[in-house]
Amino acid sequence: MKWIAVGRRPTITAGLIVVAVMITSLVASSVRDGVAVGVALALAIAGGATLTTAGLREAHPVLARATLTVVVLDVALFATYFFSSVTNFNLAIGAAMSITLLGLSFLTGASGQISLGNSAFMGVGALAVAIWANHHSSTPMVATLLLAVACGAFVGLLLGLPATRLRGPYLAGMTLAFAVAFSAIVNSFTSWTGGDAGLQLPTAVTPPGWLSSLFNAQTPLLRVNTMWLADITIIVTGVAFFFMANLFASRIGRAMRLVRDNDVAAELVGVSLSRARVIAFMVSSAYAALGGALWTLINNSVSPPTFSLALSITILSLVVIGGIGTISGALIGGVIYAYSTNVISWFTQHAGINSQGNLASQLPGIVFGGLLILTMLFAPMGIAGAVRRLWARRRD
């Protein structure tokens, strides 16, 4: 069993590290951030590459995935210590988004269905956390998050029941109708949900004492707080990704890919179509709800109008651009989401577009829509798929 990197692996790893450093120098908002992200990413890639060689992956797949998760988590948590509050906040928002993306990626990639309602499922999770916290403020955070996941799964089940008999376009249209109806649903239960104004959390999430004591006394509270929020989000994201990686590889995951490729054949070998579809839909809604719940914790409040059809379309774009049905694609999508606002406003400034004008305010939609179309036409498997194909071509 060869656990140590052999052949081209070191070269590829080194190349990836160079690329990672270049990307970080572009996206980081200060030199300190850049160095921290660069070191962190380099360590993550190197660690991941050595610890998940083919030998280990074949002998103990779950162990390999767990190792990879722990290494990446470690490095990411270490990096948040050096980040500015802005970077940490963006990181947390992006990480939470990547959970939602992973859910949709699973639904589409594993069972071939498509949902335009994931923003509404995010809203379900976000509101569930806020409503629960307003009534029982002493509940531990993990329990509230699990509650949000359960709510998402339940609503997913309700909507998924007809989905068992639906094929692609009908399901997409039905979930679109759900996304459009979400604001009306929220406004029908104003006493619970606070209507369009939304809800505030009664107590903000604050870091434990030992963490604050790591910083010197002059450190602004905001910085410690955002770092703690980013850390929580990263840990939850790691756990969610670990579960999903195992689900993809499990019996259920295999059954679902068969449903996607040929539903009649799947039925013939004994896969229950309706069960596979409902499970896929429920998992995707539960993940979206978890992402939304984390957003509530990060923002300390929930604003239902955020969870509009436009957000659903953004989610879909990110999944497609990152790579449908791939785990790395969801991560790439999350990073793109975290930095897209910065990059687009940087572009507006340098391209001489009036930042108060109509074009500037519409640019994100136009860019995402355009990328969505181009990706689907020219690289249907997104960035992750394109990289994978290049890799495979180099090996041959």
Add this chain to the structure above:
Amino acid sequence: MDAFLTSRIISDILGGLTNGVIYGLVALSLVLVWRSTGILNFAQGAMPMIATYLGMVVFAHRFGYWPLVAIAIVAGFSVGGVTERVLVRHLYGKPEINPIVVMVGFLIVLEGVAAAIWSTSPRGIPNPFSPIDWQLGGKPIALSPFGVYEIVTALVVMISVAVLFRFTKLGLQLRASALAPEVSRLLGVRVSRMLTLGWVLSTGVGTICTVLVASNFFTGLTPQVMDGIFAFGFIAAAVGGLDSPVGAIVAGVSIGIVLQFVGDFVNSNAIIITALVILILSLMVRPNGLFTKNTARRV
């Protein structure tokens, strides 16, 4: 009689009818594209929206209402044709989700471009029909000259589409190339041209519908004017069956009337929720729509 005509029930039916024909038209345009190319066009609201801006806003200072409507419809035909040739053509035979994703992308690009050029504030379109309801014995009936214009136009469009498909050679070719493209090609039908024509017709119908919506004094034209209406139109098409033009229209009108009652007797939030429930229930009972014949899928 007067009391009956001005009663709440009749007002709701008339008001619902005016909305319902709009949903029916959107549903019809969805069905036209679905039948000819097997694609559910999520940009079915946005493409006519662009055509309506091109027709009704760009030349607004030069022409009166009717020439503008004509320009808008021509713009609608062209938008449909160009989209099919440039964008949709690459999607035939691809997995089911590819066209959905591309058309969703096209939807936000079009809405973004329209808002960038013409801003998101609503534009009124002056037209010859009064939006004020007629009076009967001092009480309003829920019907205005504008409402009658909407209903009559919708009926004319629906009947012309039906005549085109049932009684003309072109309609026969359109139906043949949707049903059996290979056989039609052998029999000399220009199938690829028929597919384009399906999109041209569908966007034309959509544009007439959007012109009606935008001409409404209380709505005006905005880049997102068709978003909500698209949702209702899709629900109508799905309930009626994406294969069935008659089903789409019947479902559109019935949903319009039912929702008017819901909005009047419950509240406005309940409208879209009821529509969603209707959609879910009808799909659970008849996944392919109430008006389609069940067909066996072959492996």
